[in-house]
Amino acid sequence: MIPRPFEYHLPRTLPEAIALLNQHGETAKLLAGGHSLLPMMKLRFAEPDHLIDLGKLTELKGIREAGNEIRIGAMTTESELIRSDLLQSRCPLIVEGARQISDPQVRYRGTLGGDISHGDPGNDHPALMIALDAAFVLLSDHGERVVPADGFFLGTYMTLLEPGEIMTEIRIPMPEAGTGWCYAKLKRKTGDFATAAAAVTLRMSGAVVADVRIALTNVAQTAVRAVDAEQALRGKPFGEAAIAEAARLAMTVCEPVADLRGDVEYKTAMAGEMTRRALVIAYSRAIH
Amino acid sequence: MNKKIMVSFKLNGKETDVVVEARELLIHTLREKCLHTGPHIGCETSHCGACTVDFDGMSVKSCTILTVQAEGAEVLTVEGLAQGGELHALQEGFMQEHGLQCGFCTPGMLMRAYRLLQENPDPNEEEIRYWMAGNLCRCTGYQNIVKAVQYAARKLRGETVETSHPLMTADSH
Numbered sequence: 001m002i003p004r005p006f007e008y009h010l011p012r013t014l015p016e017a018i019a020l021l022n023q024h025g026e027t028a029k030l031l032a033g034g035h036s037l038l039p040m041m042k043l044r045f046a047e048p049d050h051l052i053d054l055g056k057l058t059e060l061k062g063i064r065e066a067g068n069e070i071r072i073g074a075m076t077t078e079s080e081l082i083r084s085d086l087l088q089s090r091c092p093l094i095v096e097g098a099r100q101i102s103d104p105q106v107r108y109r110g111t112l113g114g115d116i117s118h119g120d121p122g123n124d125h126p127a128l129m130i131a132l133d134a135a136f137v138l139l140s141d142h143g144e145r146v147v148p149a150d151g152f153f154l155g156t157y158m159t160l161l162e163p164g165e166i167m168t169e170i171r172i173p174m175p176e177a178g179t180g181w182c183y184a185k186l187k188r189k190t191g192d193f194a195t196a197a198a199a200v201t202l203r204m205s206g207a208v209v210a211d212v213r214i215a216l217t218n219v220a221q222t223a224v225r226a227v228d229a230e231q232a233l234r235g236k237p238f239g240e241a242a243i244a245e246a247a248r249l250a251m252t253v254c255e256p257v258a259d260l261r262g263d264v265e266y267k268t269a270m271a272g273e274m275t276r277r278a279l280v281i282a283y284s285r286a287i288h
Numbered sequence: 289m290n291k292k293i294m295v296s297f298k299l300n301g302k303e304t305d306v307v308v309e310a311r312e313l314l315i316h317t318l319r320e321k322c323l324h325t326g327p328h329i330g331c332e333t334s335h336c337g338a339c340t341v342d343f344d345g346m347s348v349k350s351c352t353i354l355t356v357q358a359e360g361a362e363v364l365t366v367e368g369l370a371q372g373g374e375l376h377a378l379q380e381g382f383m384q385e386h387g388l389q390c391g392f393c394t395p396g397m398l399m400r401a402y403r404l405l406q407e408n409p410d411p412n413e414e415e416i417r418y419w420m421a422g423n424l425c426r427c428t429g430y431q432n433i434v435k436a437v438q439y440a441a442r443k444l445r446g447e448t449v450e451t452s453h454p455l456m457t458a459d460s461h
Contacts, residue, residue, distance in 0.1 A: 001313075001332040001351075005290050008310035008356050038352050039334050042313075051310070055357060079346070103422030105337055105400070108346035109353075190421040191335065 003041035009052045014059065014166070017052055018141050022164050024050040030166060031055070032075060032114035035106050060113070060168055063087060070172045074113025078102070081112060091172060093181035093201060097128040100183060103191045113167045116152075119159045119222070122193030126153050126223030128183060129170065130215035131199035137169040138162075146171070153222035179203050180286025184278040185217070186270050188261065194218040195261040196270035198250070200278040204288045209233045214246070214278075218261075219254040219271040226250040229275065243279050250275040297358045299324070300368025306355065314350040314358055315339040318365060326366035326395040330424065337423035340396035341365050347403040349422070366395035369402065377443040378402060378436070384451040387436030389427035397423050401437045409445055411437070 011017040021028055028050035029037060040046040054060060060075035063084045070091055072081070081087055081098040088095050101124050102110060115125040116136065129136075129149035136152060138145050138161060152160050161167065175181070185197035197217035203210040212233045214226040229249035236242055256267035292307045299322055306321045318324045318341070327350055330336035339350040342364035369376040378398050381387065388394040397420070404411065404419045411419065416437050417430070425433060435452055443449045 001329075003311045005309060005311050007291075008293070008354070010356075034354070034357075035334060035352055038354070039332075041311075042332055042351075051354075053357065103337070104404075104419050105340055105347045105349045105422040106334065106352075108348055190418075 001042050003038070004044060004047045006041075006048055007050050009050060010056055011052060011054075012056055014057055014139065014168070015141075017054060017057065017166060018139065018164065020050070020052045021166065022141060024052075025163065028052055030117075032117075033077065033106075033109040033111045035102070035110040036114065036118045036120065054166070065090075065174070068174050070174060072112055072170045072172070074117075074167045074169060075111050076113075078107035078110050078112070078115075079104070082107065091132070091175055093128060093132060093175075093183060093199065094172075096181070097124050097183040097199065100124065100185045100187075100197075106191070112170055116149075116170070117159060117161055117167050119153060119155070119157045120193075121153075121156055121220060121222055122218045123223075124183070124185065124194065124197065124217055127197065127199040127215035127217040129172075130223055130225050131181075131201050131213045132172050132175070133213065134170055134172045136167050137171065138165045139168045140165040144168075150225055156221050175201065176203060178287030180282035180284070182278040182281035182285070184274040184281065186274055193261075196254075196256070196267050196274050198271065198274035198278040200275070200282040202279065202282040202286050204238065204283070204286045206288060207237050209236055209238050209242075212279075214250060214275060216250060216254065216271050216275070219256040219267050221255065224253050226253050226275065228252065233279075238283055243276055246279060247272040247276040293356055295355055295359050297360060298362045300364055308355045310354065310356050312355045314341070314353040314355045314363075317355040317358075318350060318363075324365045324367050327399075328392050328395060330392065335424065336393070336396075337400060338393050338396040340399045340423065342399050342403055345403070347400045347422070364399070364402075366398050369398060376402070377440040378405070381436040381439035381443065381449075382433070384449075384453070384456075385432050385436040385439050386453060387428060387433040393423060393425045393427075397425065397433060401440065405437070405441055405444060410441060413438075 029048035031051045031053040060073040062073045078098045115123045134149040135146050180202040183199050186195045194217045199215045202212045212230050229246040251268050251272040254268040254271045296305045328338040330338035334352045341350045
């Protein structure tokens, strides 16, 4: 319950935050919503000497349309995602995903950028971002770089984020009108991390799958894209046999860790089942 | 690193100054320094919601907020719900509908429901259960908490309210 002592910093500008991060190096952690970091500090799994609170950087907040993209500030909270009219109408997969993350109190604080940067395979946004083909803007005193979600997650709690970098924005290509979507999450109870979950976006062209993206949550060291499953569907008619084959192929990318949520076989089977359900629902929402 | 920081915030409408270490959690400040011991601690993993307070228009778990983050904030605890000795509709609802037994989760439940009813003045049962999911209760089985929130919602909307308790309704006399 009691974190180790640390020094608290409240930068008022992004350059100030970057300078603090460079000054304190590995001994510093960025504080966003605090709903992964503080719990780890309370259990003394994390013991940073410096916390750099991004809470006053209003430029890291907000959801807007920019050209053919939706741009979301990294400090935008789950609660703000759920309430966004823009996301509800143009990118409802994020809303459906965020509604299944944790609970109301946590969603008032936890942020999109924090959920992604944490790199926990249990978190939901990594798979959602891969399914949406998102990209992340990373800022350091060398400038900005933009990296795709697919490839960002390197391992458990490990991402492409380098020391001295801050994730400032999440960019999502505007889903084409008529795109189907679904986030199917199996969990033991409200607020739990997934036993297995699947994020799907699906575009139909008549009876044929024009494009599909499938990403899985909490069934490997990182969120994973089920490339073979996608490949098996693309350009083919959508039906029972195709769905079953895609679910089988999705299971082949699974390397879950056995824990209280179940053993390897159960989680793998559930990843297949969540893929199947997400595909069926995404299809029902797609315009053919 | 253990240096103390002065933090000023509004607690139930009153300007409040506290001096804390950066690592001090808001729940500890509220309970130990401000002596507002209504908010409780039921876990150390941010699940139970017994520590829920209203914080700048949000329901937050005060065990997962640093007191230094409350600088300039408006914080409302259960102690600030009743006005002039008159119970808030939610407090009345929890009493009339038997929405509490041991009372340990109740301050957090009340503060969460307080924000919920501002955001959705007429929630159905499913909505109440979904939007109260950050608060655990060991005693009630939640049924009567749902009724208590519905009671308060009706009263706050200006409708006539009557307890659903079988021994207290008119036709059982």
